[in-house]
Amino acid sequence: MTTRTALSLTDKLSLAREASRALAQASTARKNAGLEAIAQAVEAGADRILPANELDLANGRENGMSAGLVDRLTLTEARLEGLASAVREIAQLADPVGDVVRGSSLPNGLQLTQVRVPFGVIGAIYEARPNVTIDIASLALKSGNATVLRGGSAAEHTNRVLVGIIQDALESTGLPRDAVQTIDEFGREGATQLMAARGYVDVLIPRGSQGLIDAVVRESKVPVIETGAGVVHVYLDESADEAMAVDIVVNAKVQRPSVCNAAETLLVHRDAADRLVPPVLAALAARNVRLHADERARALHADAVPVTEEDYAIEHMALEMNVRVVDDLDEALDHIRRYSTRHTEAIVTNDYARAERFLAEVDAAVVMVNASTRFTDGGEFGFGAEVGISTQKLHARGPMGLPELTSTKWIVRGSGQVRG
Amino acid sequence: MTTRTALSLTDKLSLAREASRALAQASTARKNAGLEAIAQAVEAGADRILPANELDLANGRENGMSAGLVDRLTLTEARLEGLASAVREIAQLADPVGDVVRGSSLPNGLQLTQVRVPFGVIGAIYEARPNVTIDIASLALKSGNATVLRGGSAAEHTNRVLVGIIQDALESTGLPRDAVQTIDEFGREGATQLMAARGYVDVLIPRGSQGLIDAVVRESKVPVIETGAGVVHVYLDESADEAMAVDIVVNAKVQRPSVCNAAETLLVHRDAADRLVPPVLAALAARNVRLHADERARALHADAVPVTEEDYAIEHMALEMNVRVVDDLDEALDHIRRYSTRHTEAIVTNDYARAERFLAEVDAAVVMVNASTRFTDGGEFGFGAEVGISTQKLHARGPMGLPELTSTKWIVRGSGQVRG
Numbered sequence: 001m002t003t004r005t006a007l008s009l010t011d012k013l014s015l016a017r018e019a020s021r022a023l024a025q026a027s028t029a030r031k032n033a034g035l036e037a038i039a040q041a042v043e044a045g046a047d048r049i050l051p052a053n054e055l056d057l058a059n060g061r062e063n064g065m066s067a068g069l070v071d072r073l074t075l076t077e078a079r080l081e082g083l084a085s086a087v088r089e090i091a092q093l094a095d096p097v098g099d100v101v102r103g104s105s106l107p108n109g110l111q112l113t114q115v116r117v118p119f120g121v122i123g124a125i126y127e128a129r130p131n132v133t134i135d136i137a138s139l140a141l142k143s144g145n146a147t148v149l150r151g152g153s154a155a156e157h158t159n160r161v162l163v164g165i166i167q168d169a170l171e172s173t174g175l176p177r178d179a180v181q182t183i184d185e186f187g188r189e190g191a192t193q194l195m196a197a198r199g200y201v202d203v204l205i206p207r208g209s210q211g212l213i214d215a216v217v218r219e220s221k222v223p224v225i226e227t228g229a230g231v232v233h234v235y236l237d238e239s240a241d242e243a244m245a246v247d248i249v250v251n252a253k254v255q256r257p258s259v260c261n262a263a264e265t266l267l268v269h270r271d272a273a274d275r276l277v278p279p280v281l282a283a284l285a286a287r288n289v290r291l292h293a294d295e296r297a298r299a300l301h302a303d304a305v306p307v308t309e310e311d312y313a314i315e316h317m318a319l320e321m322n323v324r325v326v327d328d329l330d331e332a333l334d335h336i337r338r339y340s341t342r343h344t345e346a347i348v349t350n351d352y353a354r355a356e357r358f359l360a361e362v363d364a365a366v367v368m369v370n371a372s373t374r375f376t377d378g379g380e381f382g383f384g385a386e387v388g389i390s391t392q393k394l395h396a397r398g399p400m401g402l403p404e405l406t407s408t409k410w411i412v413r414g415s416g417q418v419r420g
Numbered sequence: 421m422t423t424r425t426a427l428s429l430t431d432k433l434s435l436a437r438e439a440s441r442a443l444a445q446a447s448t449a450r451k452n453a454g455l456e457a458i459a460q461a462v463e464a465g466a467d468r469i470l471p472a473n474e475l476d477l478a479n480g481r482e483n484g485m486s487a488g489l490v491d492r493l494t495l496t497e498a499r500l501e502g503l504a505s506a507v508r509e510i511a512q513l514a515d516p517v518g519d520v521v522r523g524s525s526l527p528n529g530l531q532l533t534q535v536r537v538p539f540g541v542i543g544a545i546y547e548a549r550p551n552v553t554i555d556i557a558s559l560a561l562k563s564g565n566a567t568v569l570r571g572g573s574a575a576e577h578t579n580r581v582l583v584g585i586i587q588d589a590l591e592s593t594g595l596p597r598d599a600v601q602t603i604d605e606f607g608r609e610g611a612t613q614l615m616a617a618r619g620y621v622d623v624l625i626p627r628g629s630q631g632l633i634d635a636v637v638r639e640s641k642v643p644v645i646e647t648g649a650g651v652v653h654v655y656l657d658e659s660a661d662e663a664m665a666v667d668i669v670v671n672a673k674v675q676r677p678s679v680c681n682a683a684e685t686l687l688v689h690r691d692a693a694d695r696l697v698p699p700v701l702a703a704l705a706a707r708n709v710r711l712h713a714d715e716r717a718r719a720l721h722a723d724a725v726p727v728t729e730e731d732y733a734i735e736h737m738a739l740e741m742n743v744r745v746v747d748d749l750d751e752a753l754d755h756i757r758r759y760s761t762r763h764t765e766a767i768v769t770n771d772y773a774r775a776e777r778f779l780a781e782v783d784a785a786v787v788m789v790n791a792s793t794r795f796t797d798g799g800e801f802g803f804g805a806e807v808g809i810s811t812q813k814l815h816a817r818g819p820m821g822l823p824e825l826t827s828t829k830w831i832v833r834g835s836g837q838v839r840g
Binding site: 021024025104106110112114117119120202203217218221223224225241243244247248250251252255359360361363364365366367368369370371372374375376380381382392393394395397398399407408409410411412413414415416417418419 | 441444445524526530532534537539540622623637638641643644645646661663664667668670671672675779780781783784785786787788789790791792794795796800801802812813814815817818819827828829830831832833834835836837838839
């Protein structure tokens with residue numbers, strides 16, 4: 001292992017850029033060998049990773065870190081095994097680099113081919129979740145990209161050990177160790193410089209709280225792919241099947257309430273309210289969901305507090321759900337247009353025309369009929385791991401897998417053509 | 421024609437957003453009818469367009485506008501006919517909306533489809549070129565998007581008439597007239613507000629000088645697609661055919677020197693210098709190209725001034741060209757990496773391995789073998805008109821046609837699936 005100390009942030013960015021050139025030309029076999037070496041190193045490195053993690057956890061507890069954050073920061077032997085197997089899954093995925101996106105022969109004989117190429121250097125700014133360090137570095141490696149990681153000072157010790165382990169693994173398989181860099185040691189100033197690093201960093205991905213994402217979008221001069229919050233709705237249409245409605249609403253709310261694809265608001269067609277509101281709300285209440293309901297819903301289920309405008313607009317991220325009875329599909333669409341963060345929206349219906357209208361008119365990354373919103377996920381979609389879920393419309397929308405970490409390049413093959 | 425006065429900028433943005441919803445659902449037939457109506461209105465509207473243009477031209481001349489800018493601002497009967505036929509060409513192109521990008525059936529029975537959808541509202545900030553008003557509004561209409569246009573105060577009168585004509589044409593075919601808006605009347609403040617209009621505008625496209633583009637990239641809170649300058653290189657490898665080298669270099673430099681895909685620097689392998697430098701530079705000189713050459717090239721062609729570092733870094737946009745003799749392909753690749761704006765780069769060679777290495781290693785939107793760099797163009801690539809040439813890596817890279825004006829949406833069709 002090479003030891004280098006006191007590299008400036010610009011040095012690190014330059015090294016990442018240089019490494020990205022070698023990585024862009026690396027064969028799939030070599031990148032997969034690098035991933036396997038990372039998986040083995042994560043498994044074998046528990047004796048270095050866990051003490052560093054313990055140090056971060058001790059600091060976190062001292063600084064009053066919430067239980068949820070402590071949980072996300074914590075690594076265990078079992079979690080390291082899970083991380084290693086996620087890396088091996090990424091090795092199994094198809095390599096997007098070199099894929100031909102489209103092509104044609106022009107009338108003048110020029111041969112045009114649009115091929116996938118790595119971005120180059122991917123920057124990531126995220127909060128104290130060490131698994132993101134491994135996930136993003138591995139997805140970036142498979143797609144031929146170098147990474148510059150700013151993982152949050154609360155996980156600084158853990159991330160430093162993880163990045164060192166990744167760098168050693170890369171070197172052991174003939175890949176450039178500089179392809180993965182952490183800039184945690186530069187603190188907030190490091191994040192600021194990363195956001196200004198045009199020419200060094202091709203794309204920046206923020207992952208974490210809405211506040212973090214908003215700050216990156218506001219400040220970054222490097223192009224950003226926004227991953228965002230989910231104010232997610234489930235609309236029960238007049239024709240919704242009762243059992244399906246109960247299953248989908250309960251799953252969408254209860255299965256993992258702290259994540260972005262969990263539902264926040266239930267909308268029910270008034271002509272189905274008598275039939276559906278009592279069983280669905282009873283099922284939610286039985287699972288300890290606190291209900292915020294409008295007047296018409298409360299008439300059918302007394303054990304709910306009145307819903308407010310603010311409830312409709314926020315991500316509860318907890319066992320709380322808003323309920324509103326609407327006059328028709330139009331009112332449901334209006335409500336969604338007003339409060340949706342354009343992440344995932346679902347309708348439960350057996351009416352063909354309304355299903356198609358909902359799919360066509362709702363403007364969101366993912367629109368569903370008769371399925372739980374919890375399926376909006378790179379793993380569930382079959383992408384292997386995911387870099388995040390894009391809620392913007394540029395470049396990538398929805399769960400981002402390997403192709404979303406690539407750009408394209410036009411190749412033009414000629415035989416002396418000039419323009420007339 | 422409805423007349424509305426004194427709409428605020430926020431009013432206009434809201435109207436565009438509302439119109440975008442109708443446009444997103446409009447059939448291809450209706451959008452094509454709207455385009456035909458625009459083409460007819462441009463042809464029939466000369467008596468209103470040309471006097472407004474004359475007013476802008478008079479103001480421009482008074483303010484000392486350069487001859488080049490005056491030329492770009494000028495409309496004539498013939499140019500209006502050209503614009504109308506460009507609109508009709510866009511009507512002939514395939515509609516990207518609804519195209520299925522990919523899809524799959526998941527093991528749990530969910531049907532996944534990724535379909536193309538319009539962005540919603542496209543903002544454009546550009547300089548005094550009234551043809552861009554028609555081009556962008558038409559491309560956006562075909563791809564189901566509303567547009568908010570900030571065309572530069574120097575073309576304000578022309579753009580106001582053009583946008584009025586477009587709005588009337590839209591209305592006459594049952595499309596929302598608010599789908600195309602100009603905000604020229606709000607001056608610089610309008611551009612500033614447009615760049616801050618998150619939630620109203622989905623993507624912002626700056627077209628014009630490097631200074632304009634840099635300012636938009638620096639200030640915009642709305643996602644930007646950067647179109648940029650071209651410091652474009654042609655590298656003559658050892659094995660380059662002499663006649664092909666002369667044709668391609670002359671075409672790349674001379675055919676239209678003021679545009680971004682024109683070449684700025686010629687690199688020549690030293691073992692081909694004696695054979696290629698004299699005829700290529702003689703051909704350039706015969707076409708009044710002023711040559712900036714390094715010592716080795718000047719030894720073979722006396723009539724050149726010494727080239728400077730600054731020459732290598734700028735877009736001449738004129739009949740001027742830099743010439744450098746390099747030791748080998750590696751030195752050529754180093755030079756390109758250092759000075760390229762990653763727009764278009766070309767090699768002239770008959771060596772298979774070097775051609776493939778150049779294509780693989782050069783990081784640019786378009787990389788060519790044995791063809792003039794002037795082919796980097798939406799029209800030449802068969803995209804019909806183009807919105808611009810993206811020099812960034814996110815979302816779109818190279819000439820942007822209709823698919824580049826769309827986002828995607830994931831459609832999930834289920835039968836009651838919940839996540840386990």
